Amino acid sequence: MSDRREVTLxxxxxxxxxxxxxxxxxxxxxxxxxGSLILLAGGYDPLKAYAALFQGAFGGEMRKPxxxxxxxxxxxxxxxxxxxxxxxxxxxxxxxxxxxxxxxLGALGAAWFGLMFGGLPGFVSIPxxxxxxxxxxxxxxxxxxxxxxKTGAHEVIxxxxxxxxxxxxxxxIISGPLADSATNNFQTPIIPxxxxxxxxxxxxxxxxxxxxxxxxxxVALAAAxxxxxxxxxxxxxxEVRAVxxxxxxxxNGGVSIAMTTIWALCISGALAGLAGASEVLxxxxxxxxxxxxxxxxxxxxxxxxLLGKKHPVGIIFAALLFGGLSAxxxxxxxxxxxxxxxxxxxxxxxxxxxxxxxxxxxxxKRRQRMALEREEAADAQ
Amino acid sequence: xxxxxxxxxxKVFPGVRANDRVSLTxxxxxxxxxxGENGAGKSTLMNVAYGLLAADGGEVLVDDVPVRIxxxxxxxxxxxxxxxxxxxxxxxxxxxxxxxxxxEPARFGVLDRKKARMRxxxxxxxxxxxxxxxxxxxxxxxxxxxRVEILKALFQGARILILDEPTAVLTPQxxxxxxGVIRSLVKAGLSVVLxxxxxxxxxxxxxxxxxxxxxxxxxETTPAQTDQIGLARMMVGRDVVLRIEKAEAHPGxxxxxxxxxxxxxxxxxxxxxxxxxxxxxxxxxxIAGVDGNGQTELVEAIVGxxxxxxxxxxxxxVDITRASTRKTIAAGVxxxxxxxxxxxxxxxxxxxxxxxxxxxxxxxxxxxxxxxPRVISVTARKRIEDYDVRAPSEHVLAxxxxxxxxxxLVLARELGREPELLVAAQPTRGLDVGAIxxxxxxxxxxxxxxxxxxxxxxxxxxxxxxxxxxxxxYGGRVVAExxxxxxxxxxxxxxxxxxxxxxxxxxTMTASGGAV
Numbered sequence: 022m023s024d025r026r027e028v029t030l031x032x033x034x035x036x037x038x039x040x041x042x043x044x045x046x047x048x049x050x051x052x053x054x055x056g057s058l059i060l061l062a063g064g065y066d067p068l069k070a071y072a073a074l075f076q077g078a079f080g081g082e083m084r085k086p087x088x089x090x091x092x093x094x095x096x097x098x099x100x101x102x103x104x105x106x107x108x109x110x111x112x113x114x115x116x117x118x119x120x121x122x123x124x125x126l127g128a129l130g131a132a133w134f135g136l137m138f139g140g141l142p143g144f145v146s147i148p149x150x151x152x153x154x155x156x157x158x159x160x161x162x163x164x165x166x167x168x169x170x171k172t173g174a175h176e177v178i179x180x181x182x183x184x185x186x187x188x189x190x191x192x193x194i195i196s197g198p199l200a201d202s203a204t205n206n207f208q209t210p211i212i213p214x215x216x217x218x219x220x221x222x223x224x225x226x227x228x229x230x231x232x233x234x235x236x237x238x239x240v241a242l243a244a245a246x247x248x249x250x251x252x253x254x255x256x257x258x259x260e261v262r263a264v265x266x267x268x269x270x271x272x273n274g275g276v277s278i279a280m281t282t283i284w285a286l287c288i289s290g291a292l293a294g295l296a297g298a299s300e301v302l303x304x305x306x307x308x309x310x311x312x313x314x315x316x317x318x319x320x321x322x323x324x325x326x327l328l329g330k331k332h333p334v335g336i337i338f339a340a341l342l343f344g345g346l347s348a349x350x351x352x353x354x355x356x357x358x359x360x361x362x363x364x365x366x367x368x369x370x371x372x373x374x375x376x377x378x379x380x381x382x383x384x385x386k387r388r389q390r391m392a393l394e395r396e397e398a399a400d401a402q
Numbered sequence: 403x404x405x406x407x408x409x410x411x412x413k414v415f416p417g418v419r420a421n422d423r424v425s426l427t428x429x430x431x432x433x434x435x436x437x438g439e440n441g442a443g444k445s446t447l448m449n450v451a452y453g454l455l456a457a458d459g460g461e462v463l464v465d466d467v468p469v470r471i472x473x474x475x476x477x478x479x480x481x482x483x484x485x486x487x488x489x490x491x492x493x494x495x496x497x498x499x500x501x502x503x504x505x506e507p508a509r510f511g512v513l514d515r516k517k518a519r520m521r522x523x524x525x526x527x528x529x530x531x532x533x534x535x536x537x538x539x540x541x542x543x544x545x546x547x548x549r550v551e552i553l554k555a556l557f558q559g560a561r562i563l564i565l566d567e568p569t570a571v572l573t574p575q576x577x578x579x580x581x582g583v584i585r586s587l588v589k590a591g592l593s594v595v596l597x598x599x600x601x602x603x604x605x606x607x608x609x610x611x612x613x614x615x616x617x618x619x620x621x622e623t624t625p626a627q628t629d630q631i632g633l634a635r636m637m638v639g640r641d642v643v644l645r646i647e648k649a650e651a652h653p654g655x656x657x658x659x660x661x662x663x664x665x666x667x668x669x670x671x672x673x674x675x676x677x678x679x680x681x682x683x684x685x686x687x688x689i690a691g692v693d694g695n696g697q698t699e700l701v702e703a704i705v706g707x708x709x710x711x712x713x714x715x716x717x718x719x720v721d722i723t724r725a726s727t728r729k730t731i732a733a734g735v736x737x738x739x740x741x742x743x744x745x746x747x748x749x750x751x752x753x754x755x756x757x758x759x760x761x762x763x764x765x766x767x768x769x770x771x772x773x774x775p776r777v778i779s780v781t782a783r784k785r786i787e788d789y790d791v792r793a794p795s796e797h798v799l800a801x802x803x804x805x806x807x808x809x810x811l812v813l814a815r816e817l818g819r820e821p822e823l824l825v826a827a828q829p830t831r832g833l834d835v836g837a838i839x840x841x842x843x844x845x846x847x848x849x850x851x852x853x854x855x856x857x858x859x860x861x862x863x864x865x866x867x868x869x870x871x872x873x874x875x876y877g878g879r880v881v882a883e884x885x886x887x888x889x890x891x892x893x894x895x896x897x898x899x900x901x902x903x904x905x906x907x908x909x910t911m912t913a914s915g916g917a918v
Contacts, residue, residue, distance in 0.1 A: 027885055127639060140755075146405065170593070180577035193532050254775070255771050255772055255773060256762055256763050256768045256771050256772075256773060257771060259755070259758075259762050259773060262748075262751070262760070263748050263751070263759065266748045266749070266750040266751065267744070267747075267748045267749065268752070269744050270744065270745055270746060270747055270748045270759065271738055271748070271757075271759075272707065272727065273705075273707070273727065273745045273760075274727075274731075274759035274762070275706075275726070275728030275729075275730075275731045275732075275760050275763075276728075276729040277726070277728070
């Protein structure tokens with residue numbers, strides 16, 4: 022009995038690793054498959070469409086590789102941050118659906134601090150600006166966190182409401198106090214170029230010049246490492262995971278659910294705020310109305326966190342995939358005449374299948390059982 | 403001709419063969435006890451017979467005819483009824499409404515209340531299952547609710563009744579009444595399968611005993627042919643000490659002292675109405691009582707999970723009445739919670755992570771908020787060995803362990819930090835004989851080590867065999883105190899139900915006390 026049990030335990034570990042990687046991969050493949058059917062139904066050639074999509078994201082005849090990859094990286098970078106943000110919340114069993122609002126606040130903070138510290142050299146001003154933006158994001162998550170901890174108000178409702186408040190509040194700020202007097206658009210002035218995030222090849226000298234790509238990517242990767250260490254190697258991370266898995270047991274072990282909730286949501290907000298800062302310092306160099314609303318980095322971050330299975334490494338890859346999809350969409354439209362909106366369908370399908378993990382595991386389990394039965398039948402003979 | 407026969411039932415769960423070609427017969431008018439440790443496969447087998455689980459092999463015969471039972475409804479149609487350990491009743495509805503639920507007698511599509519009520523009353527009289535047909539189920543005691551479940555099965559026409567651990571939640575008096583009911587059922591021609599792991603019940607009530615271990619039937623016997631020791635050996639597969647040996651306690655000074663403690667319960671009512679007690683170093687103070695008489699609130703108040711309304715809690719003279727759980731742990735209070743899945747462990751954490759819960763902020767496990775995986779692993783390995791937790795490594799998830807090993811893990815953590823006071827709530831609930839023996843030995847050893855232990859248990863047998871002093875709780879108050887040597891089941895049982903023993907207040911003696 023005990024031998025049998027040990028084997029089962031070792032198997033269980035493998036199964037959990039396989040499932041963590043396998044289910045998202047399978048979901049992507051299924052989405053691509055069903056996407057083909059949709060393309061066929063629309064009268065398009067799926068092979069041609071996917072080829073264009075791939076080249077648009079990673080380069081080929083239709084698009085220069087360094088340009089395609091740069092585009093993918095630039096679109097992935099904010100998704101890495103927002104994916105990490107939402108994923109961190111998930112770890113504490115919190116659904117920070119309002120990463121969008123924290124993103125906007127982070128972007129606003131970056132523009133504001135950028136204009137304030139812009140005169141300082143980059144190595145001084147950039148860390149200061151990033152820190153300020155993270156604080157802005159965290160502050161925006163703090164009120165919903167406090168409401169959750171003290172009154173039990175559900176974060177899905179409150180963070181969402183705060184997203185809308187963020188949107189209109191920043192609209193007012195950038196059309197009033199921080200407005201760029203040179204235009205009538207809702208936007209801040211450009212921040213001094215000393216405080217822009219440098220391009221990747223400036224930071225890593227041996228790298229070729231990748232178009233668009235900026236050092237925000239490095240900050241995002243560093244954030245993923247920090248999040249992983251935070252979860253694994255600190256008491257705060259321990260408490261966050263304990264509360265996420267089983268709050269009653271955590272409470273029994275002297276963990277304050279209220280404090281852990283507040284910390285987790287604020288860290289989540291800080292990560293989303295960094296996403297906004299990375300966009301402003303690396304791409305737009307100013308805050309303008311709907312800096313994110315067009316692409317909705319905060320909301321896509323939810324999908325990224327789900328596909329990445331809440332794990333920092335998984336989230337990085339999921340962000341690259343979603344960034345690549347969005348980078349390739351233009352090429353697909355241009356060369357295969359497929360509307361770029363098909364990408365939204367693909368993304369939705371991926372999330373659908375990730376969510377339908379239960380269904381997938383059911384299939385796997387059924388196959389395992391059938392194999393076992395065959396084995397038994399063989400034994401019996 | 404058997405009324406029910408299970409032939410070579412096999413049921414496989416991923417990684418576990420819960421039933422391996424298990425066969426069982428049940429004759430008309432017979433009580434068969436299905437005995438085995440938790441996880442032996444008893445409930446699985448009966449769930450197959452009742453249509454809750456689909457077997458992977460084997461067949462079910464009713465009256466010698468093979469039948470296909472795919473849902474409980476099929477089972478009911480073939481006259482098989484089951485009363486689960488956790489009742490499946492609708493609390494706001496009345497007894498009658500609950501009993502007819504799903505089989506409502508109707509005339510022209512209109513519920514025939516009168517007929518239903520009459521039928522319920524008939525059944526109730528016929529088998530001595532006295533219960534008020536108009537009472538709201540939520541207002542009934544657990545024992546009464548169980549009667550409703552049995553009546554419900556009878557109403558649906560059950561000739562074969564499966565009772566899954568029916569005595570787990572009952573007082574000694576209620577247990578006796580239940581067995582009276584069971585006897586009148588079989589006298590009337592019904593057949594009963596009694597799933598249990600309690601040896602004394604089996605010896606007293608069963609006609610035949612089938613013992614299961616590791617998914618197989620390992621033996622069949624009758625009460626006349628064996629004794630409790632023999633049954634325990636069959637069940638566990640080795641010799642077991644049923645009653646723990648312990649030396650006289652040598653209590654020191656008081657460690658925990660409660661004074662006039664008033665605590666509100668979940669519904670805002672006072673669940674503790676002024677409790678004063680003291681637990682001394684090196685003694686086990688047992689709290690006996692029927693579930694829901696304030697024990698949970700007592701425990702939660704002591705360990706800092708619930709703020710008392712008034713009164714004081716002092717640990718070695720230091721007031722901890724309003725201390726948080728974290729401070730309470732730091733002050734030297736350990737807690738084995740009554741629900742290890744919900745409160746005791748994080749099942750998704752590995753063993754090492756579980757073993758530091760509560761100490762996870764303290765050196766050497768963490769310094770300046772950074773945890774030390776090496777120290778945590780080394781300590782975990784040592785505790786896993788000390789407490790005989792059967793696991794391949796400290797990085798296995800707690801959820802993958804058996805119930806007994808999970809409880810050992812909780813003990814390893816709570817005793818490993820060398821507390822002044824251990825609050826143990828239902829420390830052996832749901833454990834098998836072997837694991838119960840281990841937990842009991844550890845508690846005694848800890849007592850002999852000078853730790854003060856407050857033991858709360860619904861198992862009167864357990865309270866009586868472990869405690870040096872026993873308090874009985876009823877209605878949020880301590881209603882009686884016994885020294886271990888002067889306690890007896892009968893007298894404690896009376897206090898547990900809010901009465902007084904016959905010799906003190908003869909007026910309260912009723913028919914239910916006459917049986918023994």
